[in-house]
Amino acid sequence: MKDRTTAHALIWRLPLLIWQGLFFVGPLLLMVAMSFWLVKNYRMTPDFIFDNWERMLTRGYFWDAYRVTLWRATLAAVLASLIAFPASFALAFKLSETARRWALFFLVVPFFTSYLVRVYAWQVLLAESGPINAVLGWVGLGPFTMLNSGVGAMVGYLTLVLPLVVILQTFSLAAIDRNLIEAAWNLGASPRRTLLRVILPSAKVGLIVGAVFAFILAFGDFVSPFYLGGSKPPTLSILIIDTTKSGQQWPRAAVVAVMMIGTLFAVAFAAVGAAYGRRK
Amino acid sequence: MKALLPRLYLVAIFTFVFAPIVTSMVFSFNSDRFPTVPLGGFTLHWYETAFARPEVWTAFGNSALVALSAAALSTALGFATAYTDFRYNFRWKPAYLALALLPPTVPLVIMGLAMLAWLGRLGLSGTLPGIVIAHTVMGAPFAMAICRLRLSQMDPSLEAAAWNLGASPMRAMRVVVLPFCMPALISAFCLTAAVSFDEFVVAWFVSGLNKTVPVMILEILQGNVDPQINAIGTVVFVTSMTLVIAAQLIILRKTSR
Numbered sequence: 001m002k003d004r005t006t007a008h009a010l011i012w013r014l015p016l017l018i019w020q021g022l023f024f025v026g027p028l029l030l031m032v033a034m035s036f037w038l039v040k041n042y043r044m045t046p047d048f049i050f051d052n053w054e055r056m057l058t059r060g061y062f063w064d065a066y067r068v069t070l071w072r073a074t075l076a077a078v079l080a081s082l083i084a085f086p087a088s089f090a091l092a093f094k095l096s097e098t099a100r101r102w103a104l105f106f107l108v109v110p111f112f113t114s115y116l117v118r119v120y121a122w123q124v125l126l127a128e129s130g131p132i133n134a135v136l137g138w139v140g141l142g143p144f145t146m147l148n149s150g151v152g153a154m155v156g157y158l159t160l161v162l163p164l165v166v167i168l169q170t171f172s173l174a175a176i177d178r179n180l181i182e183a184a185w186n187l188g189a190s191p192r193r194t195l196l197r198v199i200l201p202s203a204k205v206g207l208i209v210g211a212v213f214a215f216i217l218a219f220g221d222f223v224s225p226f227y228l229g230g231s232k233p234p235t236l237s238i239l240i241i242d243t244t245k246s247g248q249q250w251p252r253a254a255v256v257a258v259m260m261i262g263t264l265f266a267v268a269f270a271a272v273g274a275a276y277g278r279r280k
Numbered sequence: 281m282k283a284l285l286p287r288l289y290l291v292a293i294f295t296f297v298f299a300p301i302v303t304s305m306v307f308s309f310n311s312d313r314f315p316t317v318p319l320g321g322f323t324l325h326w327y328e329t330a331f332a333r334p335e336v337w338t339a340f341g342n343s344a345l346v347a348l349s350a351a352a353l354s355t356a357l358g359f360a361t362a363y364t365d366f367r368y369n370f371r372w373k374p375a376y377l378a379l380a381l382l383p384p385t386v387p388l389v390i391m392g393l394a395m396l397a398w399l400g401r402l403g404l405s406g407t408l409p410g411i412v413i414a415h416t417v418m419g420a421p422f423a424m425a426i427c428r429l430r431l432s433q434m435d436p437s438l439e440a441a442a443w444n445l446g447a448s449p450m451r452a453m454r455v456v457v458l459p460f461c462m463p464a465l466i467s468a469f470c471l472t473a474a475v476s477f478d479e480f481v482v483a484w485f486v487s488g489l490n491k492t493v494p495v496m497i498l499e500i501l502q503g504n505v506d507p508q509i510n511a512i513g514t515v516v517f518v519t520s521m522t523l524v525i526a527a528q529l530i531i532l533r534k535t536s537r
Contacts, residue, residue, distance in 0.1 A: 008449040009368050013376075016361045016420070020379050024417050027398035028386070034397055087293045090286035105528070106294065112474045112520040113301050116497050117513030121300035124307060129314075131303075163297055220387020222481070227501065237389040244393055244485070254397075257390040264385070 035254035042248045052251040062239070062256070069219060069235040070263070072150070076157035076218035077211045080165045083158070084210065088169035092176075104170065107163040119156055119227050126152055126228070148230030156224025161214040168213065172206020173199070208275040215267055219260070236260050301517065308510035326511040336496070336512065343477055343492040346408055350415035351473035355465055357416065358423025358472075363457070365424075366431040367439075381421045391418070392485030399486055406488025414482045419472035426471065430464030431457075467527035474523040477516065 038047035056062045126146040133143040184194040222237035243253040312320035361380045395414045404410040442452035480494030
């Protein structure tokens with residue numbers, strides 16, 4: 001079809017523009033604008049002042065939260081990628097087509113179970129008197145304190161992101177041309193060398209996309225740090241919730257949100273650069 | 281047995297992924313109030329107490345209403361966008377597609393805050409339509425992806441043939457394109473309903489007193505250990521899985537023909 005805008009074309013094109021304009025772009029722009037509003041006597045009035053920004057960005061607790069969130073999300077992305085890789089490798093290269101399809105189906109299942117209920121289950125499992133410590137106790141270990149710590153939060157993050165990372169990695173590994181790998185073998189490359197010089201570079205985009213999604217999800221999640229990580233120190237998302245729910249401090253919460261979006265943009269751009277940038 | 285080690289690793293990964301799901305199902309039938317091993321006896325007590333509470337039924341009613349409405353809107357919006365991408369080229373198309381696919385990358389807490397402020401201005405905060413609007417924004421990209429995949433299996437000249445035979449664009453849409461996309465539309469409907477049925481962050485920000493099921497779970501969680509959560513969670517899980525499996529079966533059956 002040529003670029004000819006007919007009524008028929010507009011009927012199908014406009015709904016999204018109108019809807020996303022009204023209910024996606026609109027809310028986000030309002031939120032950015034709100035970060036410059038004035039709050040006085042628990043009432044917000046539209047304004048253009050930098051009080052909220054100054055207030056948040058000069059506070060130590062904001063930067064503590066920022067550091068914790070950034071660090072944990074990075075760790076979650078790295079751990080998820082490393083833990084997922086052998087599994088994705090096995091799924092892509094060691095299993096039959098049918099087995100792989102079933103495995104992927106079962107990896108999709110968790111997306112449709114309540115993340116909250118799964119986190120609650122981890123609360124039960126990881127508790128001081130919970131099943132895991134009971135089993136460890138039989139072999140004379142523990143009890144370990146896993147809840148309300150970075151360990152607990154990390155278990156939650158991995159619960160959230162691991163299935164997605166495995167799926168994305170598996171797709172990118174399965175898409176590699178098998179002839180490339182066999183050629184490397186025939187030319188006498190060791191398995192290690194084949195992995196490093198052929199498989200990893202070919203699957204680079206999928207691996208990076210997986211890590212970025214893990215980062216984005218962990219960066220924005222508030223359930224795991226709150227219910228498994230003990231919310232001390234708070235993450236940025238916990239900060240947003242606390243600030244929003246305490247009176248009319250929405251503009252300050254908006255400052256945190258804008259900082260988060262900025263960080264995510266920076267990470268996404270860096271990742272796209274790494275994925276599609278200079279090839280050897 | 282060279283493949284033993286990879287298989288064991290896969291089993292370990294799947295154990296990690298499914299441990300919380302299985303745990304919550306098992307403990308929903310466990311008679312002890314405090315979850316310990318060994319397990320207590322089998323009981324339906326937590327289901328009975330949970331579903332004896334009227335607010336649980338109200339929440340399920342709210343969730344069903346929101347999920348069905350959001351699914352219908354998401355599917356319509358997703359299909360329109362997918363069709364636009366399939367059929368037309370225009371100047372700002374990359375930006376248009378980015379706008380369509382961006383919502384899932386915005387952290388839910390931020391969506392929640394932005395929606396709360398925006399819907400408050402429109403007088404919709406604390407209402408079910410407010411939640412429907414938010415869930416439609418979040419569901420439409422998934423619906424679009426599913427419809428787009430189905431459209432890419434369609435021969436583009438099929439529609440053109442209908443036009444040449446004298447069908448108006450709308451009639452061609454009704455007689456040719458929509459029937460072809462029906463399995464995708466149904467499965468998009470099921471999946472977006474499942475997404476909405478489980479979503480709690482934005483719903484929590486926006487809902488006010490009209491709670492959906494996950495919002496209620498969140499509020500119970502803020503209290504004490506309560507096995508009712510496992511019972512409610514299991515019911516939610518079975519509901520969502522029914523939707524997902526229905527979607528999967530419809531896609532497999534219809535597209536394999």
